[in-house]
Amino acid sequence: MPHERLRLLLLLLLRVTLAKRAVAEAIGTALLLAAVVGSGIMAERLSGGNVAIALLANTLATGGVLAAIILTFQGISGAHFNPAVTLAVAFRGEFAWREVPAYIVGQLVGALVGVGLANAMFAKPLFFASHHARHGFPVLLSEFVATFGLLAVIWGCVRSRKEAIPYAVAAYIMGAYWFTASTSFANPAVTIARSLSDTFAGIAPSDVVGFIAMELLGALAATVLFKWLLR
Amino acid sequence: MPHERLRLLLLLLLRVTLAKRAVAEAIGTALLLAAVVGSGIMAERLSGGNVAIALLANTLATGGVLAAIILTFQGISGAHFNPAVTLAVAFRGEFAWREVPAYIVGQLVGALVGVGLANAMFAKPLFFASHHARHGFPVLLSEFVATFGLLAVIWGCVRSRKEAIPYAVAAYIMGAYWFTASTSFANPAVTIARSLSDTFAGIAPSDVVGFIAMELLGALAATVLFKWLLR
Amino acid sequence: MPHERLRLLLLLLLRVTLAKRAVAEAIGTALLLAAVVGSGIMAERLSGGNVAIALLANTLATGGVLAAIILTFQGISGAHFNPAVTLAVAFRGEFAWREVPAYIVGQLVGALVGVGLANAMFAKPLFFASHHARHGFPVLLSEFVATFGLLAVIWGCVRSRKEAIPYAVAAYIMGAYWFTASTSFANPAVTIARSLSDTFAGIAPSDVVGFIAMELLGALAATVLFKWLLR
Amino acid sequence: MPHERLRLLLLLLLRVTLAKRAVAEAIGTALLLAAVVGSGIMAERLSGGNVAIALLANTLATGGVLAAIILTFQGISGAHFNPAVTLAVAFRGEFAWREVPAYIVGQLVGALVGVGLANAMFAKPLFFASHHARHGFPVLLSEFVATFGLLAVIWGCVRSRKEAIPYAVAAYIMGAYWFTASTSFANPAVTIARSLSDTFAGIAPSDVVGFIAMELLGALAATVLFKWLLR
Numbered sequence: 001m002p003h004e005r006l007r008l009l010l011l012l013l014l015r016v017t018l019a020k021r022a023v024a025e026a027i028g029t030a031l032l033l034a035a036v037v038g039s040g041i042m043a044e045r046l047s048g049g050n051v052a053i054a055l056l057a058n059t060l061a062t063g064g065v066l067a068a069i070i071l072t073f074q075g076i077s078g079a080h081f082n083p084a085v086t087l088a089v090a091f092r093g094e095f096a097w098r099e100v101p102a103y104i105v106g107q108l109v110g111a112l113v114g115v116g117l118a119n120a121m122f123a124k125p126l127f128f129a130s131h132h133a134r135h136g137f138p139v140l141l142s143e144f145v146a147t148f149g150l151l152a153v154i155w156g157c158v159r160s161r162k163e164a165i166p167y168a169v170a171a172y173i174m175g176a177y178w179f180t181a182s183t184s185f186a187n188p189a190v191t192i193a194r195s196l197s198d199t200f201a202g203i204a205p206s207d208v209v210g211f212i213a214m215e216l217l218g219a220l221a222a223t224v225l226f227k228w229l230l231r
Numbered sequence: 232m233p234h235e236r237l238r239l240l241l242l243l244l245l246r247v248t249l250a251k252r253a254v255a256e257a258i259g260t261a262l263l264l265a266a267v268v269g270s271g272i273m274a275e276r277l278s279g280g281n282v283a284i285a286l287l288a289n290t291l292a293t294g295g296v297l298a299a300i301i302l303t304f305q306g307i308s309g310a311h312f313n314p315a316v317t318l319a320v321a322f323r324g325e326f327a328w329r330e331v332p333a334y335i336v337g338q339l340v341g342a343l344v345g346v347g348l349a350n351a352m353f354a355k356p357l358f359f360a361s362h363h364a365r366h367g368f369p370v371l372l373s374e375f376v377a378t379f380g381l382l383a384v385i386w387g388c389v390r391s392r393k394e395a396i397p398y399a400v401a402a403y404i405m406g407a408y409w410f411t412a413s414t415s416f417a418n419p420a421v422t423i424a425r426s427l428s429d430t431f432a433g434i435a436p437s438d439v440v441g442f443i444a445m446e447l448l449g450a451l452a453a454t455v456l457f458k459w460l461l462r
Numbered sequence: 463m464p465h466e467r468l469r470l471l472l473l474l475l476l477r478v479t480l481a482k483r484a485v486a487e488a489i490g491t492a493l494l495l496a497a498v499v500g501s502g503i504m505a506e507r508l509s510g511g512n513v514a515i516a517l518l519a520n521t522l523a524t525g526g527v528l529a530a531i532i533l534t535f536q537g538i539s540g541a542h543f544n545p546a547v548t549l550a551v552a553f554r555g556e557f558a559w560r561e562v563p564a565y566i567v568g569q570l571v572g573a574l575v576g577v578g579l580a581n582a583m584f585a586k587p588l589f590f591a592s593h594h595a596r597h598g599f600p601v602l603l604s605e606f607v608a609t610f611g612l613l614a615v616i617w618g619c620v621r622s623r624k625e626a627i628p629y630a631v632a633a634y635i636m637g638a639y640w641f642t643a644s645t646s647f648a649n650p651a652v653t654i655a656r657s658l659s660d661t662f663a664g665i666a667p668s669d670v671v672g673f674i675a676m677e678l679l680g681a682l683a684a685t686v687l688f689k690w691l692l693r
Numbered sequence: 694m695p696h697e698r699l700r701l702l703l704l705l706l707l708r709v710t711l712a713k714r715a716v717a718e719a720i721g722t723a724l725l726l727a728a729v730v731g732s733g734i735m736a737e738r739l740s741g742g743n744v745a746i747a748l749l750a751n752t753l754a755t756g757g758v759l760a761a762i763i764l765t766f767q768g769i770s771g772a773h774f775n776p777a778v779t780l781a782v783a784f785r786g787e788f789a790w791r792e793v794p795a796y797i798v799g800q801l802v803g804a805l806v807g808v809g810l811a812n813a814m815f816a817k818p819l820f821f822a823s824h825h826a827r828h829g830f831p832v833l834l835s836e837f838v839a840t841f842g843l844l845a846v847i848w849g850c851v852r853s854r855k856e857a858i859p860y861a862v863a864a865y866i867m868g869a870y871w872f873t874a875s876t877s878f879a880n881p882a883v884t885i886a887r888s889l890s891d892t893f894a895g896i897a898p899s900d901v902v903g904f905i906a907m908e909l910l911g912a913l914a915a916t917v918l919f920k921w922l923l924r
Contacts, residue, residue, distance in 0.1 A: 020460055027456075031380055038410030047283035052740035052750055057283055057409050059753065060290065064406035068380075071399040072387030076460065117376060121412045123369045138816045145810060149724055149761075156765030161856070163392070168764040170402070171863070175757035178750050179731030181814045225720075229713055229769065251691055258687075262611055269641030278514035288518055288640050295525070295637035299611075302630040303618030307691065348607060352643045354600045394623070401633070482922055489918075493842055500872030509745035519749055519871050526756070526868035530842075533861040534849030538922065579838060583874045585831045625854070632864070 016076055022102040024077035026110030028069045032081055033114025033193050034121070035065035040200030041122045054200060059177045067170035074166065082187040083107055084219040088151055091223055104189070111193035119197055130195050130202025134182060140214045142180035147218030149176060150186045155226035188212045247307055253333040255308035257341030259300045263312055264345025264424050265352075266296035271431030272353045285431060286408065294405035301397035310397075313418040314338055315450040319382055322454055335420070342424035350428055361426050361433025365413060371445045373411035378449030380407060381417045386457035419443040478538055484564040486539035488572030490531045494543055495576025495655050496583075497527035502662030503584045516662060517639065525636035532628035541628075544649040545569055546681040550613055553685055566651070573655035581659055592657050592664025596644060602676045604642035609680030611638060612648045617688035650674040709769055715795040717770035719803030721762045725774055726807025726886050727814070728758035733893030734815045747893060748870065756867035763859035772859075775880040776800055777912040781844055784916055797882070804886035812890055823888050823895025827875060833907045835873035840911030842869060843879045848919035881905040 016024075039061030043054035073079040078095075080086045086103045089095040116126045153172045157165045176184035185191045185203070191212055195205040203211065247255075270292030274285035304310040309326075311317045317334045320326040347357045384403045388396045407415035416422045416434070422443055426436040434442065478486075501523030505516035535541040540557075542548045548565045551557040578588045615634045619627045638646035647653045647665070653674055657667045665673065709717075732754030736747035766772040771788075773779045779796045782788040809819045846865045850858045869877035878884045878896070884905055888898040896904065 016460075024460060027383065031383070034376065035406050035410040038412075039406065042286075042409050042412070043283060046281075046286060048281050050281070050283075050739075050741050050743070050746070052736060052743075052746045053281070053283045053287070055735075055739060056746070056750055056753070057287055057290075059750075060287070061406040061409035063757070064294070064402040064404075065410065068384050068399045068403035068406065071392060071395050071402075072384045075391035076387065117372075118410065121369050121373045121376065121410075123367075123412070136816075138814050141810075142814045145727065145814065149758075152720065152724070153761050153765045156769065160768035161764060164764050164859075166395075167398075167860075168761045171757040171764075172761035173757075175728050175732065175754040175761065178735050178754035179728040179758065179811065179814075181731075181735070181816070229709075229717060247691075255691060258614065262614070265607065266637050266641040269643075270637065273640050273643070274514060277512075277517060279512050281512070281514075284512070284514045284518070288514055288521075291518070291521065292637040292640035295633040295635075296611075296641065299615050299630045299634035299637065302623060302626050302633075303615045306622035307618065348603075349641065352600050352604045352607065352641075354598075354643070397626075398629075478922075486922060489845065493845070496838065497868050497872040500874075501868065504748075504871050504874070505745060508743075508748060510743050512743070512745075515743070515745045515749070519745055519752075522749070522752065523868040523871035526864040526866075527842075527872065530846050530861045530865035530868065533854060533857050533864075534846045537853035538849065579834075580872065583831050583835045583838065583872075585829075585874070628857075629860075 018099055018102050021077035021099075022106035024073050025080060025103055025106035026113070028073045028077070028079060029081045029107045029110030029189060030114035030117065031065060031069050032062075033111045033190065034118045035061050036190065037115050037194065037197045037199060037201045038118035038121055041118065041124070044200040045122075055177065055183070058200065059174050062177065063170045063174035066173055067166045070166035070169060077103075079166075081107060081110075081189070083189050084147055084187060084215050085151070085154065087216070088154075088219045088223045091220075092227065107189040108192065111189040112196070115193045115196050119199075124197070124199065127196040128198050130198045130204055132198070132202040132204055134203050134207045135210060139182045140210055142182035143185060143211050143214035144218040144221075146176045146180045146182065146184035146186040147215040148222045151219045151222035152226060155222065155230065159230065182211070185211055186215060186218075188215055191215070249330055249333050252308040252330075253337035255304050256311060256334055256337035257344070259304045259308070259310060260312045260338045260341030260420060261345035261348065262296060262300050264342045264421065265349045266292050267421065268346050268425065268428045268430060268432050269349035269352055272349065272355070272428075275431040276353075286414070289431065290405050290408045293408065294401045297404055298397045298401035301400060305397065308334075312338060312341075312420070314420055315378060315418060315446050316382070316385065318447070319385075319450045319454045322451075323458065338420040339423065342420040343427070346424045346427050350430075355428070355430070358427040359429050361429045361435055363429070363433040363435055365434050365438045366441060370413045371441055373413035374416060374442050374445035375449040375452075377407045377411045377413065377415035377417040378446040379453045382450045382453035383457060386453065386461065390461065413442070416442055417446060417449075419446055422446065480561055480564050483539040484568035486535050487542060487565055487568035488575070490535045490539070490541060491543045491569045491572030491651060492576035492579065493527060493531050495573045495652065496580045497523050498652065499577050499656065499659045499661060499663045500580035500583055503580065503586070506662040507584075517645070520662065521636050521639045524639065525632045528635055529628045529632035532631060536628065539565075543569060543572075543651070545651055546609055546649060546677050547613070547616065549678070550616075550681045550685045553682075554689065569651040570654065573651040574658070577655045577658050581661075586659070586661065589658040590660050592660045592666055594660070594664040594666055596665050596669045597672060601644045602672055604644035605647060605673050605676035606680040606683075608638045608642045608644065608646035608648040609677040610684045613681045613684035614688060617684065617692065621692065644673070647673055648677060648680075650677055653677070711792055711795050714770040714792075715799035717766050718773060718796055718799035719806070721766045721770070721772060722774045722800045722803030722882060723807035723810065724758060724762050726804045726883060727811045728754050728807075729883065730808050730887065730890045730892060730894045731811035731814055734811065734817070737893040738815075748876070751893065752867050752870045755870065756863045759866055760859045760863035763862060767859065770796075774800060774803075774882070776882050777840055777880060777908050778844070778847065780909070781847075781912045781916045784913075785920065800882040801885065804882040805889070808886045808889050812892075817890070817892065820889040821891050823891045823897055825891070825895040825897055827896050827900045828903060832875045833903055835875035836878060836904050836907035837911040837914075839869045839873045839875065839877035839879040840908040841915045844912045844915035845919060848915065848923065852923065875904070878904055879908055879911075881908055884908070
């Protein structure tokens with residue numbers, strides 16, 4: 001049955017044009033960012049100053065929406081929602097390089113729309129720069145580890161249990177919110193978009209480049225390691 | 232196997248008369264409302280004034296019961312529990328219009344029974360109007376986004392991974408409780424019924440119409456978009 | 463595949479003698495009670511007086527262990543762990559009446575062992591009567607609703623998606639802990655055993671009979687209703 | 694399909710050399726320890742002194758990462774991450790004794806790397822001995838029960854529903870964090886590594902031997918019992 005489902009997914013993918021798949025990436029990434037930023041605002045507003053309770057709520061909301069949107073879009077666009085994932089899959093030759101720009105543009109546009117929606121749903125300015133400082137060696141190491149782990153989970157599951165990826169990725173990210181000092185952004189599009197909301201989930205624009213560099217390094221390390229491991 | 236299971240579900244559906252399916256919708260919706268309203272009362276009672284803790288409990292209870300009742304009734308009635316879903320499925324031609332009234336009546340009756348049960352289990356009046364004001368642009372936008380996302384999840388999953396819908400919908404709603412300013416009612420029957428309990432999960436009767444309008448618009452938008460996306 | 467798995471389960475069941483299956487029921491019920499009572503003690507000890515936080519932890523622990531033990535024992539004994547379930551299944555003719563006593567004895571012995579283990583793990587007396595009063599109409603109605611819902615979930619899933627029962631039951635009970643005023647015992651063996659620990663999850667011995675009566679009534683109502691619904 | 698998947702897993706295993714599988718055990722165990730220790734530090738830092746909230750976060754993070762890494766590595770190394778599991782599987786004749794040392798070395802090295810990473814991500818010394826006393830009869834009994842339950846779950850699931858093991862083990866451990874007085878280490882490699890971080894999840898080095906002894910006894914008891922139960 002996994003074979004049959006894979007074949008069905010493949011047929012579906014071939015029938016869905018690149019434009020539609022890029023739109024799917026945009027919708028999914030918009031819902032992801034709305035969830036991350038919106039639940040951060042709600043959590044901070046309600047938690048009476050206990051940051052652990054706020055982060056628990058933020059974790060639950062992110063995990064729930066992540067599982068739901070990967071289940072929703074895996075059969076349409078592959079449900080990357082993450083330039084690091086798109087680049088890693090292309091790097092391994094399992095995704096056409098010529099389709100990478102459309103995917104990344106879709107992810108970035110979707111991420112911005114999602115943050116704007118979250119801000120609007122909570123009566124904030126559509127976009128306003130974050131002042132949340134996130135830098136220093138521990139935080140940068142955290143982003144490396146977080147994205148290494150994310151790609152490890154994806155590469156480990158993609159061959160033998162592709163249908164479990166929605167649950168595996170959501171479960172991993174829920175854990176990674178807590179075991180990394182950076183709360184595990186692990187996604188360049190998410191990192192850029194989160195700089196545009198000065199709320200719980202924000203990141204100061206000046207810290208964005210360092211995060212993205214470590215995310216790409218972490219993704220590369222896991223991709224190279226699993227290429228050897230699964231050869 | 233998805234084909235075989237779909238066929239089995241179809242055969243089962245054909246053998247279950249409309250009356251039984253409407254009763255199934257009523258029971259499921261009653262359990263859903265009992266969960267939403269009852270856990271809200273319990274959560275507010277125990278949480279010592281920390282609204283984030285109360286909403287976490289309300290989220291967990293809603294998500295748990297939602298997954299359980301969709302698993303329970305998906306093979307009997309399709310497990311809509313939501314007029315917006317019934318209308319959207321009929322709009323797409325995958326549900327007979329002549330069966331829509333029975334489903335919606337079942338959902339409404341069930342929702343009222345569920346709220347009455349929750350109120351009775353916590354020694355409240357069977358029905359008493361809520362004073363919880365929920366209006367304004369951010370909240371209305373929230374209901375649009377919440378229901379758009381719910382239908383997106385349903386349309387995305389229904390073709391290639393119908394068996395994952397119980398988990399996808401529950402996970403999505405758990406997230407949406409936190410990332411929307413309205414705590415994501417996303418269901419006209421739920422909205423009406425929640426106006427009849429002046430407790431944590433209530434909504435003032437005067438705000439009901441606005442909620443339902445945005446829910447139907449959100450459902451329509453997602454349905455049209457996914458019709459194009461999956462064509 | 464569901465057919466093949468059902469056949470495998472059946473073959474397995476036939477090869478496992480009644481004695482072994484009763485022991486399996488005892489081990490599973492012991493782990494369930496250890497989880498319910500033990501996590502209640504730990505939760506109350508750590509939560510600094512916030513009952514909602516304590517019940518959240520109790521809910522998570524119960525749900526986790528419930529899913530795990532049903533997955534573990536479903537292929538061995540059917541994973542009832544509950545006299546109301548055993549009686550309901552026998553009532554519907556899907557379980558031999560002559561095997562009912564062994565199952566219920568196994569469940570009762572296991573429940574007592576589990577409570578004793580929980581008490582011992584937290585340095586309490588092995589058994590000591592609870593003073594936690596749980597009576598009155600709202601609480602009794604709650605036990606009826608809780609057990610009705612539990613059996614509804616079981617009957618709804620058992621035909622078309624038996625493999626999802628572990629998740630459905632755990633998710634339902636996690637919700638029911640919050641949406642019923644009784645925190646949803648929904649199990650006569652659990653009810654009896656919980657009277658023997660004067661801790662968070664306890665119930666005064668004098669309230670046990672009322673609980674069990676409502677649990678059996680709720681189970682009967684759901685069983686009769688679903689017999690009609692699924693005919 | 695379970696048969697087909699089992700066969701695929703077997704073929705995969707045969708093609709993956711022992712060295713690669715030991716590396717897989719190391720990576721997985723490193724992620725597990727990073728999750729346990731790192732989320733403990735984060736949780737204690739944010740929870741404002743409420744230990745129940747801290748343990749809830751620690752539980753969620755451990756469960757999420759555990760599910761994710763078993764899904765990731767089950768098809769590569771079997772995803773033991775635990776010397777007690779490796780020994781139990783070898784004891785039952787389902788794993789070659791000559792491969793046990795490589796697995797345990799991989800698990801120990803990975804566990805140390807994971808603790809070092811967690812400490813580094815939170816700007817602590819790479820390794821520093823814990824002062825968290827964990828001894829006495831209740832705590833030792835707890836480790837016996839915790840590991841008994843873990844192996845029961847594994848043996849119960851491994852034959853009829855191997856693909857559910859990631860969810861069953863994660864759900865069980867999330868429960869066991871709360872229903873045992875020791876917070877359920879249930880893993881000798883984890884126990885040793887956690888002695889090297891003087892933070893929330895630590896254990897004093899002098900208490901390590903007692904824990905490991907009870908873990909091995911618990912694993913042995915469950916393995917012998919299930920050998921009889923499943924014969």
